[in-house]
Amino acid sequence: MSVPPKIFTASESGAFVEQLRLEPTGSGSLDGLTFAVKDLIDIKGYVSGCGNPTWQETHPPAAAHAVGVEQILAAGAVCLGKTVTDELAFGLDGENHFYGTPLNPRAPDRVPGGSSSGSASAVACGLVDFALGTDTGGSVRVPASNCGLFGIRPTHDRVSLAGVNPLALSFDTLGVLAGSAEVLARAAAVLLAVEVPETAPVGTVHVLQEPLALVDAEVREALTKPLGRLRQRFEGSLQETSINAVVGEAPDAGLQPWYETFITIQWAEIWSSLGTWVEAARPDLGPRTRQNFDMTRTQDRRQVGAGVRRRERYFCALKEFLGPRDLLVLPTVPAPAPLKGTLDLNRTQGNYYPRALSLTAIAGVARLPQVTMPVAEVKGAPVGLSLIAAHGEDAFLLSAVRALADD
Amino acid sequence: MSVPPKIFTASESGAFVEQLRLEPTGSGSLDGLTFAVKDLIDIKGYVSGCGNPTWQETHPPAAAHAVGVEQILAAGAVCLGKTVTDELAFGLDGENHFYGTPLNPRAPDRVPGGSSSGSASAVACGLVDFALGTDTGGSVRVPASNCGLFGIRPTHDRVSLAGVNPLALSFDTLGVLAGSAEVLARAAAVLLAVEVPETAPVGTVHVLQEPLALVDAEVREALTKPLGRLRQRFEGSLQETSINAVVGEAPDAGLQPWYETFITIQWAEIWSSLGTWVEAARPDLGPRTRQNFDMTRTQDRRQVGAGVRRRERYFCALKEFLGPRDLLVLPTVPAPAPLKGTLDLNRTQGNYYPRALSLTAIAGVARLPQVTMPVAEVKGAPVGLSLIAAHGEDAFLLSAVRALADD
Numbered sequence: 120m121s122v123p124p125k126i127f128t129a130s131e132s133g134a135f136v137e138q139l140r141l142e143p144t145g146s147g148s149l150d151g152l153t154f155a156v157k158d159l160i161d162i163k164g165y166v167s168g169c170g171n172p173t174w175q176e177t178h179p180p181a182a183a184h185a186v187g188v189e190q191i192l193a194a195g196a197v198c199l200g201k202t203v204t205d206e207l208a209f210g211l212d213g214e215n216h217f218y219g220t221p222l223n224p225r226a227p228d229r230v231p232g233g234s235s236s237g238s239a240s241a242v243a244c245g246l247v248d249f250a251l252g253t254d255t256g257g258s259v260r261v262p263a264s265n266c267g268l269f270g271i272r273p274t275h276d277r278v279s280l281a282g283v284n285p286l287a288l289s290f291d292t293l294g295v296l297a298g299s300a301e302v303l304a305r306a307a308a309v310l311l312a313v314e315v316p317e318t319a320p321v322g323t324v325h326v327l328q329e330p331l332a333l334v335d336a337e338v339r340e341a342l343t344k345p346l347g348r349l350r351q352r353f354e355g356s357l358q359e360t361s362i363n364a365v366v367g368e369a370p371d372a373g374l375q376p377w378y379e380t381f382i383t384i385q386w387a388e389i390w391s392s393l394g395t396w397v398e399a400a401r402p403d404l405g406p407r408t409r410q411n412f413d414m415t416r417t418q419d420r421r422q423v424g425a426g427v428r429r430r431e432r433y434f435c436a437l438k439e440f441l442g443p444r445d446l447l448v449l450p451t452v453p454a455p456a457p458l459k460g461t462l463d464l465n466r467t468q469g470n471y472y473p474r475a476l477s478l479t480a481i482a483g484v485a486r487l488p489q490v491t492m493p494v495a496e497v498k499g500a501p502v503g504l505s506l507i508a509a510h511g512e513d514a515f516l517l518s519a520v521r522a523l524a525d526d
Numbered sequence: 527m528s529v530p531p532k533i534f535t536a537s538e539s540g541a542f543v544e545q546l547r548l549e550p551t552g553s554g555s556l557d558g559l560t561f562a563v564k565d566l567i568d569i570k571g572y573v574s575g576c577g578n579p580t581w582q583e584t585h586p587p588a589a590a591h592a593v594g595v596e597q598i599l600a601a602g603a604v605c606l607g608k609t610v611t612d613e614l615a616f617g618l619d620g621e622n623h624f625y626g627t628p629l630n631p632r633a634p635d636r637v638p639g640g641s642s643s644g645s646a647s648a649v650a651c652g653l654v655d656f657a658l659g660t661d662t663g664g665s666v667r668v669p670a671s672n673c674g675l676f677g678i679r680p681t682h683d684r685v686s687l688a689g690v691n692p693l694a695l696s697f698d699t700l701g702v703l704a705g706s707a708e709v710l711a712r713a714a715a716v717l718l719a720v721e722v723p724e725t726a727p728v729g730t731v732h733v734l735q736e737p738l739a740l741v742d743a744e745v746r747e748a749l750t751k752p753l754g755r756l757r758q759r760f761e762g763s764l765q766e767t768s769i770n771a772v773v774g775e776a777p778d779a780g781l782q783p784w785y786e787t788f789i790t791i792q793w794a795e796i797w798s799s800l801g802t803w804v805e806a807a808r809p810d811l812g813p814r815t816r817q818n819f820d821m822t823r824t825q826d827r828r829q830v831g832a833g834v835r836r837r838e839r840y841f842c843a844l845k846e847f848l849g850p851r852d853l854l855v856l857p858t859v860p861a862p863a864p865l866k867g868t869l870d871l872n873r874t875q876g877n878y879y880p881r882a883l884s885l886t887a888i889a890g891v892a893r894l895p896q897v898t899m900p901v902a903e904v905k906g907a908p909v910g911l912s913l914i915a916a917h918g919e920d921a922f923l924l925s926a927v928r929a930l931a932d933d
Contacts, residue, residue, distance in 0.1 A: 144828045179803075179806035181802050182797060184827070186830055189831065194831070281694065281695050281799055287688065288688050289688065312834045388689075391568060391592055391688035394590050395568075398589045421551045423600075424596065424716070511845075
């Protein structure tokens, strides 16, 4: 990944819904850096449009910056704009029916990924040093992987969501996308209010079997070298692990139980968070978003209790299993970014969405922090490799990623 | 506490904003029980009025039950109504300028406490077996203590908040109030998706020094007997502990750093969650609520980063300190429920609010679960004693409380 990306203009990128300039309110570890903010996260005086024109029209300007934005500005960074998001953050594709598809500069015929599509595009196009995104079911990790970036989904409930429009609160997180592990660590450390240690000795590294079995053969092939480097580096402390064995699921279940657990809770929560507005405002929605909300509206909500019970079982099993210096390793995505215009209308169909959500569900369901690193290419497009750490071990994870990126 | 309370009618209680009947959607551990729901938590087809008439007028009916309500209905309980809340849940008093003061049947000249005022009143008046409330800065614990009930604030982020109107997301929780430890455990176990063990051996019991020093002398006096029983029961494993020593604050700091950490983050988050509506809708607000929002609007938000850093420091220190079977013990409130109409307009002034929030801030800041138990009376009014357990140890805590209540 040593070829520096061509620099694109903001207008070529299509990343921004609004360019602006907010000066820092303090000085600190982010002095001299610039950032952009997904248009789901409040900037005082601007409507958080959430990627939908009816939402934009039916909501007033924000009274204050989101708490996360306050933290970043106080640490010295300059905000340069608000970025395109999938409608209401309900998507992993990055094709917004109303606001277009931000450029994936690493693979211009492919989608950037979503829902933090503009944030990924702005960083990958070299327009900002880092960007804030949200990640409920992969909305930081997937676009970061697609665009050749580093991206973190923090431990759930460790970064303030005040001033961030909700999607599914049990999974919503505020995360960061950056072009380097160093900038990622600096920005995420501010949000998490942690110190990232200079060095972080690693315990056991678990390469997860089910995720590798799930992805395209070309992705598996492309990850052979990076995984080989990990094997070399962690010789003796690296092992192949079945995630289903850890949580007591059948060995042949694949990631289906993770996927089902995730969407059962996610859909119920999405309809609780956004259904009232959808029914009252009767918004203009893109065709994919309309189908998405139809599914959440017609779900049998009596099942949510069973989903929550399985979630807690998985969470407890992984809490027991993962030591504070252990890592899980898995591909971030099942395939390189889809070609533009090729994704199914129905997210439960086709070969992309269910597999992508199966991979991202592990950290989501288990409330664990995950970082994706740009390590390989498939068909000329980037794919990321992810590390997951134990609950609350975000500082260790960021340090471990920084050390690996320096190799 | 063996005198059964006089039974009041719903109309005498003033607890409900709306009486209704929702049949269970399944059968389980809550079969045969009835419950009520704070009017901040969605019931399908009803506007969540959040205790303010302008809010009620400017919001449409909920498209779905909150996820927590779905869980409870699926476990067999019948919902009997929506209960009065302090405006936007921003209060601990229970005196709603627009909807009145629900009856505290245990001390009718005193407030019930808030913000889950109607939920506490409905349970204490014998109108339902348990009620759902929310607790950001004490809104379950304080009214439960004032009305002679058991109440739980669960570990932060372990009960879904989807369909619950936000106040300050880093502290918001969905909790339960009940007349017995047994019903409390059954209802909370459903929300938390845990099994409460029959017996729970207890490790070290820490009676916290600073909270006891803070409360009225009469409260300290009234708690002497219950604390004596604890000392007897846990002889050899009970000790007096300074919470400030645990987190590395000066011994003479009292609970001031906890209070300040809490309100710095809470105010910033409240303005992020509700300020946009307050500025756009220009709502009719009660005088106390207007002052509250004025304070959150004019806060210097650049300080929130320092608040979050201190919060994480306290959280980590307590995580290190508290074993999975250890307990912290403290008074729930600094004084019995205030007499009606006597509270200061400004919540940062006077002798009640700052002390009450100092006590409740410990579990809030440290994300820990807390249960208040009705154990004593001061001036004929109930006061509760609280137990706090380690992060995520809600099932153990509920079991320990049930065992103590059976004594």
